[in-house]
Amino acid sequence: MDISEILVTLGGISLAALVLWYFFFSTRQTVSAVSAAGGLQEVDITVKGGYAPDVIEVERGKPVQLRFYRDEENSCSEELLIPDFRIRRDLPAFKTTLVELLPQQAGRFSFTCGMGMLRGTLVVK
Structure with missing residues (x-):
C-alpha cells in the first residue's frame, strides 16, 4: 500500500465519521411554540435542505399552527408528512x-x- 492509497483510505474514513456525526450526534435547533391569541401555538419553519427549526416543542391539548416556508425548489422538500397526525401536504x-x-x-x-x-420532530409536553 503506497502513500496515496493510505491518504484516500484515511479520507474516506474521515468523511464517513463526519456523516455519522452529522446525522446522529450533532445538536439540533429546538424551538418552543409561541402562544398567540386564543391559545393557538405558532411556529415558523423554513424548509431549505432540511427543517429549521427541526425540533419543535408544543403543549398538549392546545391547537398548533406550523407555518412551513419552502425556500427552495429541491424536489425532495416538496411534500410534508406527519404520519402520527395523518397529515400530508404539498409545499x-x-x-x-x-x-x-x-x-x-x-x-x-x-x-x-x-x-x-x-x-424533524414535534415534541408534545
Whole structure:
C-alpha cells in the first residue's frame, strides 16, 4: 500500500465519521411554540435542505399552527408528512403552507419529506 492509497483510505474514513456525526450526534435547533391569541401555538419553519427549526416543542391539548416556508425548489422538500397526525401536504416553492393540528397525547412525533430524507420532530409536553 503506497502513500496515496493510505491518504484516500484515511479520507474516506474521515468523511464517513463526519456523516455519522452529522446525522446522529450533532445538536439540533429546538424551538418552543409561541402562544398567540386564543391559545393557538405558532411556529415558523423554513424548509431549505432540511427543517429549521427541526425540533419543535408544543403543549398538549392546545391547537398548533406550523407555518412551513419552502425556500427552495429541491424536489425532495416538496411534500410534508406527519404520519402520527395523518397529515400530508404539498409545499409549493417560495410560499408558506399552514399546517394545523391538535396534539392530544404527549410524546415525540416525527415529520419528514416525502422521501424521508429531511426529518424533524414535534415534541408534545
